[in-house]
Amino acid sequence: MEKASFRKAFGEALVEVGAANSNVVVLVADVSSSVMTDYFAEKFPERFFNIGIQEAGMVDVAVGFALSGMIPFINTFAGLFLRTVEQVRTCVSYANTNVKIVGGYAGLSDFKDGPTHHSIMDIAVFRSMPDIVIVGPADATEVKKILPLIAEHEGPCYLRISRADTPLVFDENHKVEIGKGVIIKEGSDVTLIGNGVMVYRCLEASKILEREGIGCRVINIHTIKPIDRELVKDSAEKTGCIVTVEEHSIIGGLGSAVAEVLCDVHPVPLERVGIKDKFAETGPDFETLLDAHGMAVDDIVRAVKLALERKERR
Amino acid sequence: MIHHSESLIFDLEEKARKLRVEALEMIHRRGQGHPGGSLSIAEIIAALFFHHLKIDPENPSWEERDRFILSKGHACATLYVALAYRGFFPVEELKTWGHLNSRLQGHPDRLKTPGIEMTSGFLGHGLAIGAGICLAARLKGFKYHTYVLLGDGECQAGILWEGAMTAGKYRLSNLTAILDYNDVQLDGPVHEIMPLEPLREKWRSFNFEVIEINGHNMREILDSLDMVLEIHDRPQVIIAHTTKGKGVSFMENDAFWHGRAPDDEQFVKAKAELLKEES
Ligand SMILES: Cc1ncc(C[n+]2csc(CCOP(=O)(O)OP(=O)(O)O)c2C)c(N)n1
Numbered sequence: 068m069e070k071a072s073f074r075k076a077f078g079e080a081l082v083e084v085g086a087a088n089s090n091v092v093v094l095v096a097d098v099s100s101s102v103m104t105d106y107f108a109e110k111f112p113e114r115f116f117n118i119g120i121q122e123a124g125m126v127d128v129a130v131g132f133a134l135s136g137m138i139p140f141i142n143t144f145a146g147l148f149l150r151t152v153e154q155v156r157t158c159v160s161y162a163n164t165n166v167k168i169v170g171g172y173a174g175l176s177d178f179k180d181g182p183t184h185h186s187i188m189d190i191a192v193f194r195s196m197p198d199i200v201i202v203g204p205a206d207a208t209e210v211k212k213i214l215p216l217i218a219e220h221e222g223p224c225y226l227r228i229s230r231a232d233t234p235l236v237f238d239e240n241h242k243v244e245i246g247k248g249v250i251i252k253e254g255s256d257v258t259l260i261g262n263g264v265m266v267y268r269c270l271e272a273s274k275i276l277e278r279e280g281i282g283c284r285v286i287n288i289h290t291i292k293p294i295d296r297e298l299v300k301d302s303a304e305k306t307g308c309i310v311t312v313e314e315h316s317i318i319g320g321l322g323s324a325v326a327e328v329l330c331d332v333h334p335v336p337l338e339r340v341g342i343k344d345k346f347a348e349t350g351p352d353f354e355t356l357l358d359a360h361g362m363a364v365d366d367i368v369r370a371v372k373l374a375l376e377r378k379e380r381r
Numbered sequence: 382m383i384h385h386s387e388s389l390i391f392d393l394e395e396k397a398r399k400l401r402v403e404a405l406e407m408i409h410r411r412g413q414g415h416p417g418g419s420l421s422i423a424e425i426i427a428a429l430f431f432h433h434l435k436i437d438p439e440n441p442s443w444e445e446r447d448r449f450i451l452s453k454g455h456a457c458a459t460l461y462v463a464l465a466y467r468g469f470f471p472v473e474e475l476k477t478w479g480h481l482n483s484r485l486q487g488h489p490d491r492l493k494t495p496g497i498e499m500t501s502g503f504l505g506h507g508l509a510i511g512a513g514i515c516l517a518a519r520l521k522g523f524k525y526h527t528y529v530l531l532g533d534g535e536c537q538a539g540i541l542w543e544g545a546m547t548a549g550k551y552r553l554s555n556l557t558a559i560l561d562y563n564d565v566q567l568d569g570p571v572h573e574i575m576p577l578e579p580l581r582e583k584w585r586s587f588n589f590e591v592i593e594i595n596g597h598n599m600r601e602i603l604d605s606l607d608m609v610l611e612i613h614d615r616p617q618v619i620i621a622h623t624t625k626g627k628g629v630s631f632m633e634n635d636a637f638w639h640g641r642a643p644d645d646e647q648f649v650k651a652k653a654e655l656l657k658e659e660s
Binding site: 095097098099100101117118119120121122123124146147150179180181182183184348349350351355356359 | 411413414454455479480481482483485486487488490500501502503504505534535537538539540566567568574575636640
């Protein structure tokens with residue numbers, strides 16, 4: 068299957084967004100070559116600001132741009148935005164400023180640098196802040212489709228970008244709408260709800276399960292907040308059990324978001340695949356690290372069987 | 382001040398060379414790591430770990446040991462080599478860097494690696510943590526000294542100056558910051574990305590004693606490390622002027638080599654350059 072780079076797609080899409088709207092400015096904290104904002108820097112040097120190793124300060128500078136009617140995209144590693152939690156809470160979320168936060172190297176994709184550089188609680192933290200739209204695209208195609216929508220959206224956004232090259236799930240005909248989940252595949256026994264790089268792994272798991280006669284509905288929830296409540300409810304009703312799959316702590320991320328909806332509207336058995344309340348470790352490559360820390364395709368298959376068992380026991 | 386013998390200087394310079402060669406070997410073997418900033422600290426790490434620091438590999442948690450924090454944690458390859466050769470763990474184990482279940486993480490992890498005082502990797506934390514360690518030492522009546530190795534790009538981080546202010550307020554004379562001033566960060570030259578100058582004046586205004594040295598000159602390093610022990614009324618910073626990628630011509634002063642491993646051919650060339658100085 069064809070692989071593509073999230074961050075390259077992002078870097079290129081950012082140039083297009085900048086070309087379409089001269090109010091777009093880009094800030095980065097000394098990781099331009101890593102998160103690929105250097106394309107933008109080359110094209111629009113006057114709207115590009117590298118402010119050095121000053122993540123917290125970068126957020127507030129961006130707030131200044133936003134207060135002046137501009138659309139700042141601020142960039143560093145997702146894990147580093149945790150350093151800016153208070154700035155984001157007070158000056159972006161509470162003050163509701165139009166700042167676009169782009170967390171690169173998300174999840175375990177910076178496999179080589181280890182747990183300091185992994186980002187497995189960013190969604191949990193930012194999801195608890197009112198009015199921030201949170202998006203984690205499934206592949207490079209989705210990154211390109213969704214970036215212009217984020218630029219157009221009035222209000223704060225948090226966008227999660229992997230460092231990895233991953234298989235393309237979608238082609239150019241893919242339709243994206245912020246807040247709307249995407250049914251990739253229908254099936255009646257269980258629903259797999261994934262996001263980010265795990266969507267591809269959901270599809271792989273579904274193939275194995277289908278060979279065993281287990282029909283999987285597979286859904287991509289690119290917008291974790293506001294989550295597509297209707298689609299979660301519909302899936303609970305139609306398949307009677309759900310497995311969430313995320314490259315994030317199972318505390319506070321996609322799994323929690325789905326659990327919250329189920330509690331509210333239609334409780335059914337739910338299994339959560341993700342990182343189980345621990346730090347990972349440094350790994351030799353991205354896929355190996357996912358496999359070693361609870362996000363292997365086999366882990367998804369096992370979780371589905373558990374969910375089905377629980378469904379049958381009811 | 383003590384006069385350091387020629388033979389000590391020579392011995393430590395050879396240690397620095399060994400650190401360079403083996404750190405680069407680790408980075409090359411793994412295909413990952415940070416050569417530039419690992420090479421620029423070789424003399425400083427050699428002076429500290431093979432001469433100056435009061436530490437005990439047999440007893441890494443000896444309460445009265447000197448403390449060393451690698452605040453610029455990405456340069457850990459050099460530190461790992463030093464710790465291995467000082468006997469904190471087997472030299473063989475250096476080969477496991479980056480493998481699953483290795484005690485050597487991509488960035489320093491105090492819970493996994495013997496001799497690592499504090500976990501680091503995201504920049505800016507070391508000085509404030511060092512200030513806390515020194516305040517605790519004062520309360521507990523310990524005389525040990527705390528050294529924090531900083532990057533120059535790292536000095537852009539606001540939190541670093543919060544630590545500096547605290548150290549200044551409490552006149553933490555047992556705290557020494559060593560600044561690896563190689564003038565290159567991840568994206569380019571420090572003086573372009575976010576200038577630090579006037580830097581000496583910044584530290585002075587935070588009530589630090591400032592000592593400036595050539596960070597590749599072993600005698601100057603040893604003298605400065607002795608000098609800071611004579612200062613009893615304020616924290617100190619040793620501004621060590623260095624070259625990022627020092628010793629490998631094609632890596633020197635080039636941000637390209639901040640976080641990229643050399644390929645086979647480049648490694649052979651680099652190693653030859655590092656070893657040739659010997660003759
Ligand atoms: C707070 C923080 N921001 C960004 C990074 C990513 N990063 C790793 S090293 C580095 C550049 C560091 O430059 P410097 O301190 O000058 O180190 P050196 O040149 O000695 O390697 C950056 C931006 C990080 N590790 N921590």
